[in-house]
Amino acid sequence: MATPRRNGQLSSCEPCRKSKLRCDHQSPICGRCLCHGQAERCFYHPAPLTQPRARTSRVISRRPKRQQRPDNQLVFRLDQKISSTAAPSPPSGLPPLTGEGDTLRDQHIARWTPKEKKSLGPGVLGLVSPKDIFREYEDILRAEEPDNIPTATVPTTTSSPSDPNQALLGVQVLSHLQKISWFHEIIELKNKISPGWFLGPPLTRALCDSMEQMYDRAVRNSRDTHAALATLSRQIFVNTSKDVRTHPTMNLPEYFDSISARWETVGLVFALLGTALFHTPDDDPIFTHRNPWKLEKCQLRNIATAVGEICCQFCNGAGTTSDPFCWLVNQQILTLMYGDSDYRVWQRLGDLSTIVYAFGLHQSGEDIEEKFPFFLVEIRKRVMVCAYAIDKELATSLGRPPRICSRYCVIPLPLDISYEDMVLSRSEAEKAFQNLDANGWNTEGKLTVGVRLRIVLLTSLLRESILELSLSPTTQHILARAEKLIQESRQTQQDLPSFLHWAPEEAAAGAYRFARDEGRIFAHIEFTYQEFLLHRILLKRLGINSQGLIESSLEIVTTLLDIIAMQTRPAHLMANMSWDLCYMGLPAAGILTSKLLSDNSSQMSNPSSTPFPANGRSLTIQKLNNFVSHLTFLVPPHERGYEIAQQGARFIRRVLDRILSPACPQPAPLMPDIELSENWLDGCDLNGDLDFMAWFDNIHWSQDPLLNFT
Incomplete structure (x- = not known):
């Protein structure tokens, strides 16, 4: 940082002083050095005239000699100018970000230095993993172990963040939680219009309540809010590096209290907030009358997106996976505003597919379901459906191969139950099963979130075959395979329950215009769109302008007009079209x-x-x-x-x-x-x-x- 000299003028950086150029005294790097690519050499010496002058060598050799050690190892000397580069000054009003004498290079190296060795658990096909080989004997070996093993032999995990910058950044993130009640109100408005696909109103309500209680406990009776949040930030880093403990009888408040002090849970709140802001008008009273912070919608949306990204980075640094982290990454993809053609969205989809496989969401079985509470099992099913469907939708939009392949996954259909029934205990939820048929569909004929998820999964399975047909390097048998997929799509639609069946005669007569017909219209347009894509492939790859392309196009437009007519009737909430x-x-x-x-x-x-x-x-x-x-x-x-x-x-x-x-x-x-x-x-x-x-x-x-x- 530039310091004033005896004459009151600010001192120049070393490159500008030695070159006798005018320095703009900017900190930590002056503008001239930044423009000339000399940022690594720019620093402000507190007393430049007191530096010892470099002595000239008495013996000048035409060929420089290499200094060698007795074992023929080369000795490389570090440039003192580089090693003495000053670290950037912290923002005004904040404590120093790094230790004295640390350089940007040292910070970068320290950030990537492994503090603790973490290993990935093998999946169901981990055939060569020793841990997986002896897994079936794990209970026997544990029973034969002596009880007098010293506890000191058990490795301990890191109990605090290694980088003080992270703890400080965590304090800045947690400071936004003072508005958690306002955030909760915005999320509730969105739930009234469009409940989440895997986190409905009871779950988001429990999430916000637990987050509000955590913040209140941290700052209550504390004279220094910054110090209280710093303590909470360090504790959250400790919790994030540990696994989440669950048991089959755990209820919803107990579970959210156990995961509230984790960075993935904090980021999830802001990811849900960012999604809710897309469904909230700019002139809503929640911004005009109930906004003591005078934050505009665009400002709040930028904060929500940035905080969610920071929390994702914290979780990646911890190297652990959890259910809330899967929810966060899934929700972050839904909230990103870069555009589906931006590389960052595609990169985040790769992160989601990695987490799906690493955490084991692609596995399913009775033994897995018995180890977790009922609501968590159902949420995992819905998260997997959303991840799989997003993968197919983005792959279709970008024309790229999908990253989550169904041939390596077990993706069960989620139960068609409400969120209120989902959060009940396993024994209490059995009453809700009485309203389901043998295949898990509701018998009341309602277009629920469960119905939408099940239809999206069925159409996404078809979409994977469509993508394989579209991206195949060969054009052989494309026509036959397309016709087979069209018949498969129609048969899948025909196998749906009766309240989702579509009759062309009744549709032509205008009979499908009531609330009970929303399910069949939603299913019909989703399956018709798959046929449209297949006919479009025939036109693009074979040049076949089929009659089915015209018919499916007209059917999509007609169905959309029917949906709009249905939603614009009196006393019906207009959905986003x-x-x-x-x-x-x-x-x-x-x-x-x-x-x-x-x-x-x-x-x-x-x-x-x-x-x-x-x-x-x-x-x-x-x-x-x-x-x-x-x-x-x-x-x-x-x-x-x-x-x-x-x-x-x-x-x-x-x-x-x-x-x-x-x-x-x-x-x-x-x-x-x-x-x-x-x-x-x-x-x-x-x-x-x-x-x-x-x-x-x-x-x-x-x-x-x-x-x-x-």
Whole structure:
């Protein structure tokens, strides 16, 4: 840090002083050294004129001699300028981050120096692991061990963080928990709109309550809040490095009290908060009237994302895995805002797949279920379904091989029970089993979270086969395999319970417009989307423009319109339709729009092209008119995919205007055009056969679409 000299002027750093250049006295590195790549040489000597001058060598040799030890080992001398580089100054008002004399290099080396040796437990196929070989004799050997073994032979774990910077950063993270009541209120608002896929209202309520109690115990009757949080931070590091102990009779409050003082649990609160903020409007009273800290929604969302990332780094440094850590990584992927084409999202998916395998979520069996409380077993099933489905969704979006393969996993269907029944004891939950059929579906015909998870799992299993077909290096037998998968998809849908069956005749008559039909509509559009992807593969890889592609596209658009009509009836809460409209509806509408444009263009028309079904052309135009209006107004500006939705809507309007009034000039748009780049329609010839899907496939989405799984 620059210190004033006797004349009152600030001292210059050593490179600037020796070069006689003007120094800007910035700390810890001046701007001139930073621009010239001399950051490692930049430091401020407290008394530069008192440094001993380097003595010139009396004997000058043309060839430098290597100093050798008697055993012919080379001696390398360390440059004193590098070793004396000053460490960066701590922020104002905070204690020093490092010990005196530590350099950035020393800090980096210390961070990667192994403090304790940790070993990974083998999986079910750990055939060459000695521990796994003798596992079946473990009980016998334990019974024959003498009881007088000294306790000193048992290795102990590290009891405190090795880096004081981490403890200080932990204090800054814990300081945000003073707003835990406010965070809990925001999460509760989201649960009323869309309960979590694996952490529902009772679980998030118990999580926030235990976190609030932990914070209150730490700062209660303490005159120095910073010191109290520092003690809590060190204790959390100790707990994070240990395994979580559970037993079959453990209840929900007891379990969350045991995991509250862990970094993965702290990060989970902020990950849930970040997800909840996506479902909370900016003008909600919780921000305008019940916000004593005057934090804007965007600021709070950035804090939640950053704290969640920091807690993930703390857990990675501890080298242990736990159920809350699996929940945290899963929830963090859902909250990331980089965009699904960003490498960091793909990297985090790799972390999730590693944790799934390392923690054993891909294993299942009665012996495993008997060792844990009932609610934890069910949560693990749902977490595994979410991880598997996210893997398939992101692999489909990026066109990459999936990382979680079902052939190496046992992924059971979660029970179709409510969260209130899930948190009961195993004996009490047996009453809830009476409302389930033999396959685990509810008999009341409700579209519950359990129904959605089970359908998502069934369609994701199909998606894995679709990805294998799409990414296969060979095109042999693709047509036969695609037709087989289409039949498999239809058979799987037919095997669903009766309240999820879809009848085309009743759908055409408009019978599916009531609350009891939400389940069948959800299942139908999910399975129809799988068929759409298969027909799309045939078009991209074999050039086969099949009739099924047009029919499945029209069916997706029609079903989305039915869902919107069902949700806009009085006294019904409107759900977020951005995902369905952008990622399912827009590709289907693009196929239909391109088909209309191709048939309408006289110079590009082909008599052998695939025709529309009976009355299909007029019906398609009507559906696209309705769809483009919903696409414009149901994807608000702050939602993901807004710009893409507006671009797609603008293109569909242009095509419909050309088809309906070819001789008339293009009418003015009904609403002001958004600001789009001038070349967003480059390569799109409205007089020719436009490949709308080529544009759609190259979209870089502004935000991560995985919030569909929240």
